[in-house]
Amino acid sequence: MQSEINQTTGPFxxxxxxxxxxxxxxxxxxxxVRNLKKVYQADGGPMExxxxxxxxxxxxxxVCLVGPSGSGxxxxxKCISGLMAxxxxxxxxxxAKVTGPPKKMxxxxxxxxxxxxxxxxxxxxxxxxxxxxxxPKAERDRLVDEALEAVxxxxxxxxxxxxxxxxxxxxxAIARAVAYRPEVLLMDEPFAAxxxxxxxxxxxxxxxxxxxxxxxxxxxxxxxxxxVYLGERVIILSSSPTVVQEDLIIDLPADxxxxxxxxxxRFTELRHHVYEQIQRAKAGHRPAAAAH
Ligand code: ADP
Ligand code: MG
Numbered sequence: 001m002q003s004e005i006n007q008t009t010g011p012f013x014x015x016x017x018x019x020x021x022x023x024x025x026x027x028x029x030x031x032x033v034r035n036l037k038k039v040y041q042a043d044g045g046p047m048e049x050x051x052x053x054x055x056x057x058x059x060x061x062x063v064c065l066v067g068p069s070g071s072g073x074x075x076x077x078k079c080i081s082g083l084m085a086x087x088x089x090x091x092x093x094x095x096a097k098v099t100g101p102p103k104k105m106x107x108x109x110x111x112x113x114x115x116x117x118x119x120x121x122x123x124x125x126x127x128x129x130x131x132x133x134x135x136p137k138a139e140r141d142r143l144v145d146e147a148l149e150a151v152x153x154x155x156x157x158x159x160x161x162x163x164x165x166x167x168x169x170x171x172x173a174i175a176r177a178v179a180y181r182p183e184v185l186l187m188d189e190p191f192a193a194x195x196x197x198x199x200x201x202x203x204x205x206x207x208x209x210x211x212x213x214x215x216x217x218x219x220x221x222x223x224x225x226x227x228v229y230l231g232e233r234v235i236i237l238s239s240s241p242t243v244v245q246e247d248l249i250i251d252l253p254a255d256x257x258x259x260x261x262x263x264x265x266r267f268t269e270l271r272h273h274v275y276e277q278i279q280r281a282k283a284g285h286r287p288a289a290a291a292h
Pocket of ligand 2: 073074
């Protein structure tokens, strides 16, 4: 089955295809997407945004999902986070079907400006989701302090979001997700609206936080370089109607940094491979296993 998915071989060692792109037989998946399909009812009639997506995430994995704009990445995340029901198929979290927003998930979106409350200080924004949890105030304070520390914002707890740069605002949103200690962290193109330097810093922040907390991360992006730099695995989506084009293992060292990792020949090879796959997807190629 793997050979049907991974059909491209470049002038280098072809990246290994992850078995988790299929179905994990050992029952260890924390998140399972099964034959997920989404058809929108648009003005011009039904619009099939997502055709058929199936993949598993193991506990503690950092997986990037990359696909062209309009390939249904946000649609998929809305279904995974229980904000929208799929037309067909299902999402399982720890084996239980997702039917509404699960408590164990946190989501960070691109529009940090809309996810923070302008009348609340940084600290209060980060603390917000913890207020509904029964825990002593001291414990809540500790989680907020640790999260602010983790994202490098310990010095501005009393600022308002609008007093901060875009990159710092997104750090607040990440701190809020971190303080909540989710089992699964979903991120939808979280750095698409910040400048390149800030983006590089935030990418490193995500890997640091991920390694520290051991949280399972599904990071969605249209940026090929970003997906390879960040991910331990990259799931490549076709264009809409969307299927999994390929599911790759990123065999770069765990310690990554912007200068050295991006200069590695293997980084270039992997980026080339992902780029090629996306071009194939755009040209209408569909992996045989998921073509229907
Ligand atoms: P991505 O996040 O990969 O850019 P989206 O999930 O936002 O893609 O959209 C996938 C496709 O579904 C696009 O063609 C988009 O126009 C369409 N779409 C998204 N949301 C809706 C909606 N609420 N109603 C109708 N079509 C939608
Ligand atoms: Mg989107």
